[in-house]
Amino acid sequence: MLTVAALGQPELRARLRGPGLRLRTGPFISCIRSSVPALGVALARMYGDYPVLEDDVPADFDVLLRRPRGLRRLVKPQVFFHYDGMEPFQPLPLAQLYPMFEWAMNWCVSSHAHSWLVIHAAVVEKEGKAVILPAPPGSGKSTLCAALVARGWRLLSDELTLVRLEDGRIDPVPRPVSLKNASIDVIRAWAPQAQLSPPVADTMKGTVAHMRPPQASVVRADEPASPAWIVFPQWRAGAPVELVPVPQARAHLRLAENAFNYSLLGAAGFATAARLIDATRTFDFSYGALDDAMAVFERLLAERR
Amino acid sequence: MTALPLLTRVLRQPPSMAQLGAPEWELLLRQAVAADLGATLALLAEEHGLLKALPPRVQRRLEWERRGWQRHGQAVCFEVRQVQHALRTTGLPLILLKGTAYVAAGLPAAAGRLFSDVDILVPKASLHEVEGLLMAHGWASSHHDAYDQRYYREWMHELPPMQHMRRGTAIDVHHAILPETARVRPDPALLRAAARPLPDQPGLFVLAPCDMVLHSAVHLFSEGEYDHGLRDLFDLHRLLCHFGANEPGFWKALSLRARELELTRPLFYALRYCARLLGTPVPAATMTAAEAGRPNPALLALMDALFTRALRPMHPSCAGPLTPLSDGMLFIRGNWLRMPPFMLSRHLFRKAFFTPRNVKSGQV
Amino acid sequence: MTSPPIWRLAPGQRLQYRCWDGECVLYNDLSGDTHLLDEFALALLEQLKAGPQAAAQLAAAFELDAQDEDAVLQIVLDDLSALFLVEALPC
Numbered sequence: 001m002l003t004v005a006a007l008g009q010p011e012l013r014a015r016l017r018g019p020g021l022r023l024r025t026g027p028f029i030s031c032i033r034s035s036v037p038a039l040g041v042a043l044a045r046m047y048g049d050y051p052v053l054e055d056d057v058p059a060d061f062d063v064l065l066r067r068p069r070g071l072r073r074l075v076k077p078q079v080f081f082h083y084d085g086m087e088p089f090q091p092l093p094l095a096q097l098y099p100m101f102e103w104a105m106n107w108c109v110s111s112h113a114h115s116w117l118v119i120h121a122a123v124v125e126k127e128g129k130a131v132i133l134p135a136p137p138g139s140g141k142s143t144l145c146a147a148l149v150a151r152g153w154r155l156l157s158d159e160l161t162l163v164r165l166e167d168g169r170i171d172p173v174p175r176p177v178s179l180k181n182a183s184i185d186v187i188r189a190w191a192p193q194a195q196l197s198p199p200v201a202d203t204m205k206g207t208v209a210h211m212r213p214p215q216a217s218v219v220r221a222d223e224p225a226s227p228a229w230i231v232f233p234q235w236r237a238g239a240p241v242e243l244v245p246v247p248q249a250r251a252h253l254r255l256a257e258n259a260f261n262y263s264l265l266g267a268a269g270f271a272t273a274a275r276l277i278d279a280t281r282t283f284d285f286s287y288g289a290l291d292d293a294m295a296v297f298e299r300l301l302a303e304r305r
Numbered sequence: 306m307t308a309l310p311l312l313t314r315v316l317r318q319p320p321s322m323a324q325l326g327a328p329e330w331e332l333l334l335r336q337a338v339a340a341d342l343g344a345t346l347a348l349l350a351e352e353h354g355l356l357k358a359l360p361p362r363v364q365r366r367l368e369w370e371r372r373g374w375q376r377h378g379q380a381v382c383f384e385v386r387q388v389q390h391a392l393r394t395t396g397l398p399l400i401l402l403k404g405t406a407y408v409a410a411g412l413p414a415a416a417g418r419l420f421s422d423v424d425i426l427v428p429k430a431s432l433h434e435v436e437g438l439l440m441a442h443g444w445a446s447s448h449h450d451a452y453d454q455r456y457y458r459e460w461m462h463e464l465p466p467m468q469h470m471r472r473g474t475a476i477d478v479h480h481a482i483l484p485e486t487a488r489v490r491p492d493p494a495l496l497r498a499a500a501r502p503l504p505d506q507p508g509l510f511v512l513a514p515c516d517m518v519l520h521s522a523v524h525l526f527s528e529g530e531y532d533h534g535l536r537d538l539f540d541l542h543r544l545l546c547h548f549g550a551n552e553p554g555f556w557k558a559l560s561l562r563a564r565e566l567e568l569t570r571p572l573f574y575a576l577r578y579c580a581r582l583l584g585t586p587v588p589a590a591t592m593t594a595a596e597a598g599r600p601n602p603a604l605l606a607l608m609d610a611l612f613t614r615a616l617r618p619m620h621p622s623c624a625g626p627l628t629p630l631s632d633g634m635l636f637i638r639g640n641w642l643r644m645p646p647f648m649l650s651r652h653l654f655r656k657a658f659f660t661p662r663n664v665k666s667g668q669v
Numbered sequence: 670m671t672s673p674p675i676w677r678l679a680p681g682q683r684l685q686y687r688c689w690d691g692e693c694v695l696y697n698d699l700s701g702d703t704h705l706l707d708e709f710a711l712a713l714l715e716q717l718k719a720g721p722q723a724a725a726q727l728a729a730a731f732e733l734d735a736q737d738e739d740a741v742l743q744i745v746l747d748d749l750s751a752l753f754l755v756e757a758l759p760c
Contacts, residue, residue, distance in 0.1 A: 055328055115369065249690075252694045252703075379701055383701070
């Protein structure tokens, strides 16, 4: 199987500039095009283990990141994201090219992938059991996710939990884990062996960096997982760990609030969420120190052995 | 005429989907999404029994489109219910127009059709009452700029679009199908008189078949913007095919009604481009009768060139070097039919320089 | 004085719901919304599944006294009506 690393830089750039690089991330094939060299560098760094495909299978998403034409490109370096001839976002400064790529890839899935209930949540797995971590920005979900992954949990996703409509299992779509501001240094200290992209400052979310997923997570991208817990995290400086059960009907609604396409899916969305609540134990989780947090997750795992 | 874009060819002959390879599927899906016809493609595949034969990844893509459309249909039905409830004290029949009508009537034209506003037709004399009742039930008028308000109320054939404050849904209240200021003004009383009740939905009405087709033709061939040109043409095609097959005497009645409503020109264009681009089986006698609306040769040559471009999918793969200019000319032409020249230039000037720009324009 | 209305499930509501520990989530087939309801409201909806009934009949089915009927039942029925889960038919 051909990977990005095996492709080599010249071929990688040629595909990006020309017919498109066809990258597989979990269940999706994206046709990625850009003439900006920096994207090829970023993809080589972060996506080395990912499969590259030929054009004998139709791509699901068409992602074009380009610079404006003409004099504008000199005055104010910017990058645009185009999807099927449309521009879903405002352009961003060129320096934010790689974070924009990651946001664009998230947008493609969250806006279109209606074979799943797509929850805005991280999801990791160990010993065949998955824990879903839904959370609005600022809750520490991504830091927790990165920390768990660095301690041997398999990464299924850091932003997009795909719950199958037909049987409730979770399909992985592992991609680089996004980290913001203080959590960049926290994870650097926590996992010195982790590969991080160069931090990009002044984005809408502050300073942003991404952690390359372990190869073990990427090669197992075809392996679904069964959900066992839903944990709503909330990080607070100095807080002791606390795991508080959430009443199930309330958990259902909170899950729905955190799902991109719950309303669009109608009755199927309702049924999938309800099945997920039935299959899992749901908690509110506060923590201040990552070590304490890890212990709690290992304990949950031990209880289920 | 140059070769038709892939999407147009597929709409013309849906079974041809079964023969497409992976690169063609990619192109077709991209064109369809750009033209707002993604869900239509999904439903056409289903209607023609083709789904199972398509590549699994394509089936999955089409499923995504279908689900969005299903939810949309549910929302439309619910919205119509709310409107009906709000207007029940008027005693007026609730006449639905355009996409809303297709959905409520379960017409083939509804399959895959997405739209953002509910459209209704009321007598001009009832506008004030209708607006008041809608406001009492949570809708608020948009377009607060005094100029835009006047544009709608004095010159156009509809109230400024109203938006429901809690649900965010929009409603367009029409009192005619062409503006006050247009050269041709089909009498809305004739349209309302011919409106047909929907069998299982008391109080709901849609336009008579000929009127529905003529309204669609007017909407396409005198609107200013052609973002959804191919989609609107496909609506026409489906309406014509459905009524042609199911409504006795339809084709003959169509030409007569066009004359009665002074809409022979849009009918001429509608039949011409539907037949040429989508292969609509229009009987020869109807095409002949439609000649009454034929423009002079020079104008027709121009319109052929302009419309052929405008009715392509709005996707980079279909853009030719002349496209921006063509679209600009059609925009002017569209408004020319609706507003006399001096008012037109004033309106366009304002629209270009004072209307706040959005990054992405909304769906029609 | 008008006679009291007959209540029925809004046509099209299939009553898809799940209950856990006295709280329920219900999918509204008409609006597409999901509601959080208590067990009483759900039981009321299930009761109406059997057929249209007047408030008095509903009160009897749940063994409510007249006070409860006015205070609680009517409020719940009005709330459910506002959500398009039930509707009052004029007699």
